[in-house]
Amino acid sequence: MMEGKLVPRINSVSLWLVDYHVWKPVNPIKININGFENIFFTGVAINTHRGWVHIDLGPTKEFYKLLARGFKPTFHAKIKLDWKNRRALFHLSLGKEVRSTDQRRLLSLSMLMRTQ
Numbered sequence: 001m002m003e004g005k006l007v008p009r010i011n012s013v014s015l016w017l018v019d020y021h022v023w024k025p026v027n028p029i030k031i032n033i034n035g036f037e038n039i040f041f042t043g044v045a046i047n048t049h050r051g052w053v054h055i056d057l058g059p060t061k062e063f064y065k066l067l068a069r070g071f072k073p074t075f076h077a078k079i080k081l082d083w084k085n086r087r088a089l090f091h092l093s094l095g096k097e098v099r100s101t102d103q104r105r106l107l108s109l110s111m112l113m114r115t116q
Contacts, residue, residue: 014080033068
């Protein structure tokens with residue numbers, strides 16, 4: 001690096017993917033856990049200016065526990081680049097409809113899935 005010259009440095013990058021125009025699930029499979037039947041996907045495709053980029057997902061054990069409790073994936077997602085380990089982290093929001101005496105509410109929970 002040259003003396004006296006400042007160079008910008010990017011420490012973290014995160015992308016919010018808020019609808020299915022920007023990303024879409026790939027390879028859907030049906031999962032039946034404790035009587036709850038869910039459809040889950042093993043990868044995602046992210047739309048860029050050069051085309052679709054495919055990323056394989058590696059769900060965590062906590063993710064499967066929440067699927068067993070009746071949570072379902074929503075369309076809100078976030079991708080964060082991990083420079084140190086050279087991988088992308090995919091955060092997916094999960095929702096569950098809960099009946100209350102007053103009204104219906106949607107609980108939201110963000111889960112982390114690591115790419116391989």
